[in-house]
Amino acid sequence: MSLHFAREVDRLRRLLLLLCETVEDNLQKSVQSAMNQDQALAMRVIEKDRSIDDLEVDVEEECLKILALHQPVANDLRFIVSALKINNDLERIGDLAVNIAERAIFLSSLSLPETPYDFPDMAAKAQAMVRNSLDALLRQDVDLAKSVREADDEVDEINRAMYEQIKASIRKEPERVDALIHLLSISRHLERVADHATNIAEDVIYMIKGKIVRHHAR
Numbered sequence: 017m018s019l020h021f022a023r024e025v026d027r028l029r030r031l032l033l034l035l036c037e038t039v040e041d042n043l044q045k046s047v048q049s050a051m052n053q054d055q056a057l058a059m060r061v062i063e064k065d066r067s068i069d070d071l072e073v074d075v076e077e078e079c080l081k082i083l084a085l086h087q088p089v090a091n092d093l094r095f096i097v098s099a100l101k102i103n104n105d106l107e108r109i110g111d112l113a114v115n116i117a118e119r120a121i122f123l124s125s126l127s128l129p130e131t132p133y134d135f136p137d138m139a140a141k142a143q144a145m146v147r148n149s150l151d152a153l154l155r156q157d158v159d160l161a162k163s164v165r166e167a168d169d170e171v172d173e174i175n176r177a178m179y180e181q182i183k184a185s186i187r188k189e190p191e192r193v194d195a196l197i198h199l200l201s202i203s204r205h206l207e208r209v210a211d212h213a214t215n216i217a218e219d220v221i222y223m224i225k226g227k228i229v230r231h232h233a234r
Contacts, residue, residue, distance in 0.1 A: 021082070109213070
């Protein structure tokens with residue numbers, strides 16, 4: 017590996033790490049804004065999304081530059097390809113954080129119904145999946161990446177239960193349909209966050225092992 021190539025790969029790693037940290041922080045704030053109906057915090061999440069978009073573009077441009085100038089092979093090529101895909105999933109998690117924050121702003125003007133919905137547990141599980149997928153990337157930990165894939169089923173199950181509970185609540189309290197629909201949207205956004213964390217974990221496995229596992233049973 018030439019010194020110039022090594023420096024560019026190191027710059028890419030640092031950009032990707034910064035994007036990871038920024039997305040994870042914005043997701044945490046978006047969930048907090050929804051739980052606490054904190055409109056000011058939700059607005060900060062929305063404003064921060066521009067920085068995430070800019071970082072996503074920087075990472076992509078760096079990947080394309082390395083591919084064009086150095087034509088990497090083997091492990092280096094797998095890293096660049098995986099970085100491109102992870103970059104896209106991180107940007108999508110950032111978008112979902114914004115969607116959650118927008119729902120939080122709407123809900124802050126409403127009186128939320130008393131419900132058995134397990135949003136705290138679902139949010140905690142989805143955030144843990146994101147955190148673990150990024151830790152697996154940083155530590156090159158295949159076992160941790162596999163645990164993220166396995167955790168996705170739990171979030172899916174909570175989302176399905178949430179759908180049934182909210183559907184029943186809409187029938188029982190039709191006057192609160194607006195709030196309930198926004199709660200259902202948050203549930204769906206968290207489920208999609210977990211899906212993107214799973215994608216990242218699968219790309220980490222590919223990066224390390226050279227094995228495509230996304231269509232394999234967990």
